[in-house]
Amino acid sequence: ENVEQTYIMVKPDGVQRGLVGEIISRFEKKGFKLTGLKLFQCPRELAEEHYKDLKAKSFFPKLIEYITSGPVVCMAWEGVGVVASARKLIGSTNPLQAEPGTIRGDLAVQTGRNVVHGSDSPENGNREIALWFKEGEIIQWTPTQEPWLIE
Numbered sequence: 001e002n003v004e005q006t007y008i009m010v011k012p013d014g015v016q017r018g019l020v021g022e023i024i025s026r027f028e029k030k031g032f033k034l035t036g037l038k039l040f041q042c043p044r045e046l047a048e049e050h051y052k053d054l055k056a057k058s059f060f061p062k063l064i065e066y067i068t069s070g071p072v073v074c075m076a077w078e079g080v081g082v083v084a085s086a087r088k089l090i091g092s093t094n095p096l097q098a099e100p101g102t103i104r105g106d107l108a109v110q111t112g113r114n115v116v117h118g119s120d121s122p123e124n125g126n127r128e129i130a131l132w133f134k135e136g137e138i139i140q141w142t143p144t145q146e147p148w149l150i151e
């Protein structure tokens with residue numbers, strides 16, 4: 001079927017607040033497959049490339065400041081429908097509007113400190129994984145639980 005890849009990132013506030021395990025758990029428990037994972041200090045140029053569509057926004061300089069302010073945890077997750085599903089697990093951009101049960105709804109209060117990123121389309125999932133990971137950092141493997149998740 002339609003297997004997709006999404007780029008998920010714990011932002012510097014999530015790392016500083018000790019939420020890395022909690023956030024990884026949400027995707028792990030859901031049943032998606034982890035194919036890439038690293039702690040990483042993001043250079044300014046990469047942050048600007050990642051968020052290039054927002055370059056004209058007034059909050060862009062603060063956004064780049066925030067994303068480069070400390071280490072992030074970069075992840076690649078794979079699965080059928082993973083892009084849209086991960087966005088649902090993450091919740092609305094503004095954590096005050098995010099539903100309880102979502103990561104932002106449960107763990108954050110401000111748009112400028114919304115703890116996690118998730119790709120907004122399969123195309124951007126592929127683009128962002130290529131941007132944040134080097135060749136060899138994405139691993140293809142078969143989880144033994146797969147028959148218990150996918151019939």
Ligand code: DAT
Nearest residue numbers: 054059063092093111112114116117118120
């Ligand atoms: P999302 O992260 O939910 O995909 P987005 O792609 O529209 O949201 O924006 C990327 C990030 O930019 C977002 O997580 C936080 C920041 N941001 C967006 N809108 C903002 C705003 N109005 N004020 C401050 N920061 C904002």
Ligand code: MG
Nearest residue numbers: 117118119120
């Ligand atoms: Mg976005």
